[in-house]
Amino acid sequence: MSAPTLTREPGARRRGVTQRRNLGSHTFLVLLVLYFALPLWWLIVASTKNINGLFTGTGGPLWFDSEFDLVANVRQLFSQNGGIYWRWLGNSFLYAIVGGVGATVLSVLAGYGFAKYRFRGRNLYFAVLLGSVMVPLTALVIPTFVLLSDMGLTNTIWAVILPSLLSPFGVYLMRVYAQDAVPDELLDAARVDGAGDFKTFVSVALPLLRPAIVTVLLLSTVATWNNYFLPLAVLSDTKLLPVTVGLGQWQAQSTSGAAGSQLWNLVITGALISIIPLVVSFLSLQKYWQGGLSLGSLK
Amino acid sequence: MKLKTHGGHPNRVMTAALWLGLGAITLSACSGGSDAADGTADPAAGGSDGTCTNTVVNPDAEQVTVWAWYPAFEGVVDLFNNSHDDIQICWSNAGQGNDEYTKFSTTIEAKSGAPDVIMLETEVLPSFIIRDALADLTPYGAADVESSYAPGVWADHSSGDGVYAIPVDGGPMGMLYRADVFEAAGIMTPPTTWDEFAAAAQQLRDSGSTALMTDFPTNGRAFNQALFAQAGSEPYVFGDTDSTEVAIDLNDDGTKKVLNYWYDLIDKGLVGTDDAFTTDYNTKLVDGTYAVYLAAAWGPGYLSGLAGADDTAVWRAAPMPQWDAASPVQVNWGGSAFAVTSQAKNPEAAATVAKEVFGTEEAWKIGIEEGALYPLWKPIAESEYFTALEYPFFGGQKINEDVFLDAAAGYEGFTFSPFQNFAYDQLTEELFAAVQGEKSPEQAADDLQGQVVDYATSQGFTVK
Amino acid sequence: MTQLATVPTGVPAPTNARPRPTRTGGIDRARQRHGWLFVAPFTLVFITFLIVPLGYAFWMSLHTKTLAAGEHFSGFENYTRAFTDPEFLHGVAFVLRFSLVLIPIQMLVSLAAALVLDNLSSRLSKFSRLMIFVPYAIPVVIGAMMWGFLYSPRFGPIGEIFGMFGIDAPFMLSPDNVFAGLLNVVVWQWAGYYMIIIYAALRGIDTSVYEAARMDGANGWQIALRIKVPMISSALVLIFVFAIIGTLQFFTEPQILRSVAAGSIDASFTPNIYAYTLAFSYSQFNYASAISFALGVVVFIGSYVFLFLSRKRNGLS
Structure with missing residues (x-):
């Protein structure tokens, strides 16, 4: 790594040095980009191959085969099992958006409550909250299943959505953020003016919490989008699966010998398509989320 | 450090989203609660009503x-x-x-x-x-x-x-082989015994071919077990009378004979040790790296789903090699x-x-x-x-008649254990350790026996 | 905790409490209780989907059930068994070792990238920032599946890449390489995310601080190490805690990669995989619960020790 330089206000005198040092910095960046992008490049190339191209293609794993079958693969995604792939993708969206928004709402309210009210049991509650994330979620699969089953919710979309409303980490972030971002004086002033608790929250606190809200929304949406082992256990209906589990199922089908079928090209093309929406929304929304990501650290 | 505050009026979009989310939660929480309270049956579980992948023709049935x-x-x-x-x-x-x-x-x-x-x-x-x-x-x-x-x-x-x-x-077992690879190495008839199989492997190498005879996956589970069974291994006696009693014999002479046979071929570099059913294994199956695919009767389907690009490949099916050609033993995978x-x-x-x-x-x-x-x-x-079904992938060969029907007819059954996943996981670990050179094949079989017996005992079984 | 049971459920209605100006500067005492209204919706979900299942799982862990015999109450027997179970201890040792190597590497990569990016405003740097971050947008399961393909010496590109230098490609998931192989997967997936957090923290620093330092004759290195890094230390603490909890519960990547490297990633490779295998592969749900809680204790100790040591920085005084 070359020495960081101060390019924000490049004085004319320093420019020569700066550029030389930037060369080093840029080389470092290019190496990083190569490292992070190479797997994606492989994925893009692989998704243009049919099964034969994948296993015995001519171009090697890092270059295109003589046959370009991306369109054929996408078409097969539409026909395989009646186009179930697109349903999986839609399910992932539904779960991620409802779960993400729901988790954010709960986290914002709770984080604010923890930060700005000194109710009885607060510290104990918060300690339990932080402690509870220490036990790995694999322990909770059976109990959660029993619970959902008692509620008649296994094998429904709620079996995925309801548990994903829980984001102890989101609460933690919101609390830490709200503590500083919402000054007590402002709240008091609003109350002096006669506003109730909830009105104060909506009109005074919410606008101040916006960067944190966007971040928690991002984190909880991604967490739900990532969901794999819970839906695997609580859903048996193929039509309700999120795309992660669906692709896993196709992969399992391809790796099992008996009663299997080779769907490698679909697994790979499906994986590529499934990451596009999130990558695109990250890229297009970066203005909104980048500011908030450092929260929990700004003191 | 100071935070930048975003002044101004409340963000209406945000507020709307907040209410939307809250609404969804209350709705779902309520419906969940009421279901539980009513103690209603659980139509969704198990995938009935409306969750079928197929269409139900007669809804009243x-x-x-x-x-x-x-x-x-x-x-x-x-x-x-x-x-x-x-x-x-x-x-x-x-x-x-x-x-x-x-x-x-x-x-x-x-x-x-x-x-x-x-x-x-x-x-x-x-x-x-x-x-x-x-x-x-x-x-x-x-x-x-x-x-x-x-x-x-x-x-x-x-x-x-x-x-x-x-x-x-x-899954009655047979041997699928690359006739073209064999022919190039001067192997004109497929081996019928394991001795011939080992000789063919050597001949393949001596001919200068880069191909390996086949693969011996350490994660083969039922595949490995079937190879042992062919040499007389009957690892479990279970289920006939008292289901708390089990007999375990995983380190019998048959198993050790089979293990020694394969580890010898591996030592000589004539046989691969890739994990089965990975993408690498698939690649080697179809690109001619393996001359033989010891397969079950569903294997041809697996293979033809992968291959096809290589028009020059000539696949044929033959019966499993035998330890004793006079009294063949048929196995299932x-x-x-x-x-x-x-x-x-x-x-x-x-x-x-x-x-x-x-x-x-x-x-x-x-x-x-x-x-x-x-x-x-x-x-x-x-x-x-x-x-009489002819398989174009095998050049029109009637593989059922030639191979698999006999294999199925000769299969006499096999008893699995009530803790088969554990036994398989241990088998994989032991076979892998032996491939890595950490222990001899005999030692691996003995260790496997010890672990499975201990496990069965800890699970409350009487081990005979 | 008894209070939790009586928490009003549902949506906190906007309270129309009469204006009650305070004279002491804080919210008055009666009103403090309204905090519960804000916490209530979360609490409902928290109790239903975490506390109750945890309680149930704990209850399960106090019982023993074997395949051949029935179920019986066994107290803490499963825990004494867990903490003397070589498979479990081996897994714990692995995740501890893994954290000790992974976290510093991850920190270095993301910190270095963030510091470099903070100094540049070229088009390349913006592009790089996004490319480094993109892996975070890929679901972990899909990322792990992808690395399974990438690591295949014959099927994936690794053979080609090493071939350029005339070397035979190693199998990155062989027993000797699996540590590094997994390290790489995790760094690839998460470094960009940590980098963005650090980067955002760096952007929040008032640039006049640098001016002052430069006046005093500090060079770029000194500014980076003596000013920037200390000023974002609370962001670094946050990342550490993330990373510790995540790494000690390490599961998804090795679990997915087991299917291509069954020999080197065994059924008790990490404690979490062990718990999962025990439950769903061997039907030992009770002992699996105990293993999960035992791991929870390890994670608890690990992260609390760290939080305690760094409590000035993490906002949890």
């Missing part, structure tokens, strides 16, 4: 939920539903192998949510029988269909006096069955599904031609249609 992952199964389900007025199948694919078992296990622990009928691999049957998860089909007319299956096969699906599943497909779960709402209807879904020639033609399954149902397996 008794519905039986089925979990299965057979390829092209929807056509088979449609056949059943169209031909039954009183019973309809509601099918969903709950995942392949372990994915499905994970779900099934969860429903067993939760005591709800299991389907009525479930597809299980034969090797896991004892593991579920011992958890009381499967219904005995004897009261529901299992005996009616017994004559449609070979005795060895039927025994694999029974335990004690009970019958716990109706067989569907099997894989296969699955339909069981009725003990949570089935109507076990009788469920048993009817298990017995009849793959009980017609039409259903089997789908299973054979689209699913590449090997039928255990004798009426189709012994039919002219099946025996």
